[in-house]
Amino acid sequence: MDVEKRRDERRTESGIEVKPLYGPPDLEGFDYQEKLADPGAFPYTRGPYPSMYRGRPWTMRQYAGFGTAGETNRRFKYLTENGQTGLSVAFDLPTQMGRDSDHELSLGEVGKVGVAIDSLLDMRDLFDGIPLAEVSTSMTINATASTLLLLYSLVAEEQGARPEQVTGTTQNDVLKEYLARGTYIYPPAPSMRITTDMFAYCAKELPRWNTISISGYHIREAGSTAVQELAFTLSNAIAYVEAATKAGLEVDEFAPRLSFFFNAHNDLFQEVAKYRAARRMWARIMRDRFGATDERSLKLRFHTQTAGSSLTAQQAENNIVRTTVQALSAVLGGTQSLHTNAFDEALALPTERSARIALRTQQILANEGGLTDTADPLAGSYFVESLTDAVEEEAWEYIGRIDEMGGSVKAIEERFMQAEIEDAAFRYQREVEKGERIIVGVNRHAGDEDPEMDLHTVDESIRDTQSARLAELKEARDNAAVDRALARLKAAAEGDENLLYPMREALSELATLGEVSDTLRGIFGQYKP
Template identity: 85%
Template sequence: MDTEKRQGRDEARRTESGIEVKPVYGPQDFDSSDYGEKLGDPGEYPYTRGVYPSMYRGRPWTMRQYAGFGTAKETNKRFKYLTEQGQTGLSVAFDLPTQMGRDSDHPLALGEVGKVGVAIDSLLDMRELFDGIPLKDVSTSMTINATASTLLLLYGLVAEEQGAEARSVTGTTQNDILKEYLARGTYIYPPEPSMRITTDMFAYCAREFPRWNTISISGYHIREAGSTAVQELAFTLSNAIAYVVAATRAGLEVEEFAPRLSFFFNAHNDLFQEVAKYRAARRMWARIMKERFGATDEKSLKLRFHTQTAGSSLTAQQAENNIVRTTVQALSAILGGTQSLHTNAFDEALALPTEKSARIALRTQQILASEGGLTDTSDPLAGSFYVESLTDAVEEEAWGYIKQIDEMGGSVKAIEERYMQREIEEAAYRYQREVEKEERVIVGVNRYETDDDPEMDLHTADETIQEQQTERLRELKETRDSSAVESALADLKGAAEGTDNLLYPMKEALASLATLGEVSDTLREVYGQYRP
């Protein structure tokens, strides 16, 4: 028995990224002489230990629970419920037609309206979504990409109607179109015009929404598609490099837009590897901005990020186990220094969250913040021989990927050649094979299974939502000033055919009650629709 135990202890173990984990770590694995260059104090370059000196002692991370389903009115009710329960920031999920630039009455929207997020067709819906919620006082994140500019402008119009100054409005639009081609699929236009829309948004926000985070460069969906932690980090930073290059080529100064770049990472099950990933990300981004782009403003060097626990890790079997998975994943994000966090509900492998499961997910964060001692000191894992060694290993492997992508001509070229897609597919296949061979244990799935799961109350979708939205659109088009809409859309088309910033005529169209689908169709006329 003792021999078997020794063999089990000594056999090689690896993280899911393939990094070998030794049985024990010591001083030989951490060179403290490089402290200033590799670590530094929290709030100091290269920000490995965090972007702010006091981190959570000053203020805990923002608890930003992701929500959205059905109509704007239903989602508004959920927002208010979560706020009453102590949520400190809003996060909006949009349905697939909204993400794809289709109005709810479009034939392709059939069966999808309000299913995986809220349906937003026009300014009327956006008004209702934030009815009674003062936008001057709340920070809102919107998970939207191909139509990010449209949703931001609608949000801004509602803020103006409420009397809020655009310069004081805070929040984030995901607006990361490259990862849509790479991992998620909610793109509309080809990459080149999509990048133009993104950089136009950078320029618009620098002038009109200076406190808005114009992009949340997302590794989350790359990881959900099956990548490793190292691939998630490398591909995200490569995409970020591509955005900075595109913006500078469009004539923007780095310091003009870089301080409003933000990131979005996945929190997966391997706690220490995830912590190492976040720490390596900050160090790498600081060096990229300083050495590659010549940034000097510390706000341009700091990688600030939102985290969401791993949806792909949730199991339908023994769904309550997901509460524990989410807690471990949230712990990794907090120990890794996240700026905001969404914790998934335990029933999300089966349906959209109920009020009960959403409350448990929020309470998970509140318990960690209030009872776990996690806000007492900055970067509590710093100096761990294991964590520092793992941070170095994750960084080294991520640089290897970035170098390969650079040699191919950057992220856009690598995506067009399907390099990153193939790497993700191969990683996902390896992971699934490990699960099937029980080399990787998933509790309740390939080990510790039970024959029956308890009955649960699940959220059910209202099947009349599409009818409600279609009738709302019909009434809108009958009562609005059609000539004003047509004129504004013609101006938008002219800007798309030329070089003017698209967001100014787009705002005029939306203020005239043009719909999201009409704006998207106007751009489709000029740019076409991307087909892989």
């Protein structure tokens, strides 16, 4: 390659070459029915529903959670009053790790990166005055997903909601915790058992609940490329389907409630291609690999969040523009719901002002941008269709390599995916430091100083408040009933009974999240990488 050509070469951050111009030769032999078809028709490249946003816009689901349940409840109501159309809960690290707020390992973390939920009392406060029969709720929770779902369903039941009225999603994707994030509790095998028990429980008891949101978001946040995000997410999804079918579930019994969670990063056209390729690949995986016949099992539905890792502390207002570009990619790619990050999140949790700006970003796109008028407006673009094919081809190569290793669990145990992500993150950072990748306000167009901003702070006394509440709870509840319920949970964990039924009984008797998790730790152990 001569120097001039090399200097002009452009590639996506996944390394896919981008030509200066695309035209008919790039789509020679392109088969519309095989590659695209109409929206709502196999292979769903153009979207899972015929009318897409012309029927109704995507759900605007802003992620929120901090401090106590009461504080987060007030933020939910604030966002709803400002036009949010779905709830999304962030939990603090102790809740994610199965520790009560009064545990010694919770010191310094209670209420910091999300809301603290120790028991049914906190879940009641979190949704006080919010009718759970009428609202869809997403919960970003993994190792303790079953516990939080059961607490949520108990509150919904107390409100008088029927099981078929309870709608929403638990992230419940523990494989990516071993891979990219780290909030796991138990080893992979018992974690997969809890996941498949939840599939079976919801199929019977909560028919409209999305039991898992198989997450590429955190894989991307850890430094992966778009292609790696897609490939590793679908490989993990394959592992969940295989585990469920081995547990005796029929694929069309649980697959319609599977959902996905993707990252929206800065390269707009690559992100659009990623979403479109994901739908096409999943449809073929479910039909050809697992023999699914229910079309709902073939449709990949996904939530998107804009890229937290792309936010800069320098010139933080620039993040509003980054988030807008990222949100645009998600909408043009056909997302079902969307969270837009607040511009100050590189510095602190969002303030009410920054959270409102993030929500208004979505509302402007939906109401002023003409984006809801027609389904998949980029279909047929020489560039977009070529890029979709290229992303898909490279993702299939990764999936093939993972299959040869024995699947996602084996690949995670051998640290294949972790190493690939680490290499990609290193390359990206090196490009930034060399100035080969421009970050406005950081390595190009940087200013001398940033203006002062009001930032959100979390009250350090929250742990004391939660600990006092736990002490009162344990004094007032029927501790003998709690002990009996936890003993039944222990016996179920030692056998092969579905864990969610005895877990629900224990939680209804006011067992705490930490007590439930410790009971399972006693049988399953705790994962050490």
